[in-house]
Amino acid sequence: MISTWENIFFSPAVVLYLLAMVLYFIALTRRREKTGRLAFFVTGAAFILQTLALGARTLAAGRLPFSNMYEFTSLFAWGIALVFLVVARRYAIRALGAFVLPLIFALLGYAAVLPREIRPLVPALQSYWLQLHVFTAILAYGGFGISFGVAIMYLIKEWQELAGNLASGLYRLLPDLKTLDELNYSAIAFAFPFMTLVLITGAIWAERAWGAYWSWDPKETWALITWLIYAVYLHARLTYGWKGHRAAWMAVIGFLAVLFTYFGVNLFLSGLHSYV
Structure with missing residues (x-):
């Protein structure tokens, strides 16, 4: 069974995210401030529709939507869009949308081709600890997604500067390197405590579901690897003053680990989390 109301909200949300992505590209390449503001509001509208779609699925299923790959x-x-809207509102960095909206659209595009039938939860997923686990993962991954977009912006800006393309339109449209570096740090500093809670709540859930806090399941292992990457980043920054180029690459590597933790483990490895 697929919720009718979910379909009504989900498809327009995907279309609006695509429109927002195009608008952000136009705003970035043609320096149109009004287009950037419009793109922000279109993203907000898409986010609202996606929230309604998730809400409709929750009502239809009688549970929160976290039981399979599609959900x-x-x-x-949704988590990346939420954090993006907050960051874009607070810092007014319109260019960020051109680097984050493609990620949101790609995720929803992938979700759209996955099986969407609503099925009852298997016993292992019937836990409030799992709900906390997923909620903290959403916020953590949302923050790391923003740091990834910012890091890509930093590396492009740095490359333009090293190449002497100081007069190029792209160089002028991107924020200065210091601002991007600080925003990258802020996004990771926000997300890291939630990633820590992901491991803690996941361990408690695992003990309730399978009788052991840790079993070195592939997803557990890669979640720990992801946590360690960002822990090294924060430690190196606070202790050794790591900033700029190295910090940006750490953010990129960290988010690639995030993607593999979810998609790579589910697609290429087998374990207790394979059905998620």
Whole structure:
């Protein structure tokens, strides 16, 4: 069974995210401030529709939507969109949308081709600890997604500067390197405590579901690897003053680990989390 109301809200949300992505590209390449503001509001409208779609699925299923690849991929995109809207509103960096909206659209595009039938939860997923686990993962992955977009912006800006393309339109449209570096740090500093809670709540859930806090399941292992990457980043920044180029690459590597933790493990490895 697929919720009719979910379909009504989900498809327009995907279309609006695509429109927002195009508008952000136009705003970035043609320096149109009004287009950037419009793109922000279109993103907000898409976010509202996606929230309604998730709400409709929750009502139809009688549970929160976190039981399969389709549901969590949708939540993954939702979390990135949520953090993006907050960051874009606070910092007014219009260019960020051109680097984050493609990620949101790609996730929802992938979700759209996955099986969407609503099925009862298997016993292992019937836990309030799992709900906390997923909620903290959404916020953590959302923050890491923003740091990834910012890091890509930093590396492009740095490359333009090293190449001497100081007069190029792209160089002028991107924020200065210091601002991007600080925003990258802020996004990771926001997300890291939630990633820590992902491990803690996941361990408690695992003990309730399978009788052991840790079993070195592939997803557990890769979640720990992801946590360690960002822990090294924060430690190196606070202790050794890592900033700029190295910090940006750490953010990119960290988010690639995030993607593999979810998609790579589910597609290529087998374990206790394979059905998620």
